[in-house]
Amino acid sequence: MAYSSMTIGNTNSIKRWSHNSRFTKALSVMPPAENDRILDFGTGDGHLVGLLKEQCPSVSVCGFDPHLDAAANEVKQRFPDVRFVRERDSIGEGPFDKVYCLETLEHFVGPPLMDIVTFLTQQTAPNGRILVSVPIEIGPSSLLKNLFRMATGQRHRGTTWKIVWDSFIGNTSAIARPPSDTGWISSHLGFDFRVIPVLFAKCGFEVESYGYSPMPLPTHMINSQVLFRFKRKA
Structure with missing residues (x-):
């Protein structure tokens, strides 16, 4: 089953609403800026890449996912300058001004999870930001x-x-x-979302702001996802 069919294209209207709300919240917590270099780590179907280009056409975006969804081809046709890669080595060297990692880290544990967190922080520019969303x-x-x-x-x-x-x-x-x-x-x-800030702290990053989705209430008790925006510690 295509990733998009399980998320933004889910047959259940509640799941569609929840996943689409996550993207809306992500762009409000960390919107793109002119000429940003952006990495979308775990891009899936490339939906976020398309939203970033729609909102700010001048950004340069690389979407990485070893299980890249075929729907990413449609995003590539609309925005020929975006790059989609399946190998981490093909991402190219940073630094990136903004790194997005939505609904990905919950699928790893132990050393593989720490490896990804370390990689994301290494790919981020000195004044860059990382946005992570994970399920509650x-x-x-x-x-x-x-x-x-x-x-x-x-x-x-x-x-x-x-x-x-x-x-x-x-x-x-x-x-x-x-x-x-x-x-x-x-x-x-x-999966326990509370481990994510702890792992990023080990790499010298701290939570700058956070938000929840899909409900507009500042609590994890009745929301489906939490979004953390990280920056380097002063």
């Missing part, structure tokens, strides 16, 4: 999500009532997250 999979939001997934036939593989409960109470250490041979984890189960 703990607390009341997690409970509602998992019940919704079950009701709509979109539950994550391996979902059990114990996992639903452990996610609700934030006991993520009790949920095994075994990666595939490539280090990729398909499920969000057991």
Whole structure:
């Protein structure tokens, strides 16, 4: 199934609204500026790349994803100057003024996750910014999500009532997250968004601002995603 079919093109109107709201929030938390050099790490179907070019045509954008969705070809046809690459070595040297990493880091754990965080910080210009969005999979939001997934036939593989409960109470250490041979984890189960600022702090970055989506309320309790904007520590 194409990535876009699971997100902005999902057959369920609530999921479509949630994912589209995430992009709207991302552009408000960190909008592009004239002539920015931008990296979209984990670009998927290239939807964000297209939105960035629509909002600011002068930006130079590279979208990276080893599992690049075919829908990215449509973005490339509309904006021939954008680059999409499947290999990290093909991204080219930074620094980038802005780095976007939306709904990607939750699919990794341990050293592979730290490796990506380190790479993102190394690719960012001294005065650049990094925007990360990850799903909220703990607390009341997690409970509602998992019940919704079950009701709509979109539950994550391996979902059990114990996992639903452990996610609700934030006991993520009790949920095994075994990666595939490539280090990729398909499920969000057991992911705790609170680890992300800790990992970036190890690389000398701090949270400059943050926001939630899709509800316009400053809490993770009833929202689906959290967005962090990082900058280098002074």
